[in-house]
Amino acid sequence: MKKYKQLDIESLVSIENEVDRLTRLVGNLLFLSQAETGEIPINLNKFSLDELICEVFNHVKTLAANRIEIKLNSVDLVEILGDRDRIKQVLLNLLGNAIQYTPEGGKINIDLIDDGDFGKIIIEDNGPGISKKDLNKIFDRFYRGEKSRTRSASSGFGLGLSISQYIINLHNGKIDVESEVGKGTKFMVYFPKDPNLEIEKSE
16 A cells, blocks of 8 residues: 555656646747747846856755755856846756756856956856757757757756847847867856947857
């Protein structure tokens, strides 16, 4: 009887996790659909990007527990005009990916640099890296590289980077990525202090 009860609990947990995943999928698809029609509201306010970085760092450090070392390195004081909640979503997406694909005992480094007219955020891990073939496609919807095709309870649907890129573009910023298989991945996100400022995009 205890065995059946345990199986029932495990089944309920599995169903609950899948419902959560599907709810996130619907929410993400709705976001992207609204984005295509220009219906995404963006609330611009001045806020401290460094305070947001510290807030997100404390959150993801708890999420990673003792499995991965997450280090907050240089944090410059940077104030920008932007949508704090949307930018927080970008940071959680990028760090969530880094945690998911960095093996136990790995490291994730976070930096915030005041680089003149914009704040530069660097998130670097020493995970499996991304192949050159995949690197050009990681911002495509539903795209998942070969190493990430196996689904797990924590895996997503390949929408997080598409959403992040869109939010960054809304702020007239940019996102670059460098990666090498077996050595890790580095994301660099640039947010203008004033969203009316043009940032030169990478080719």
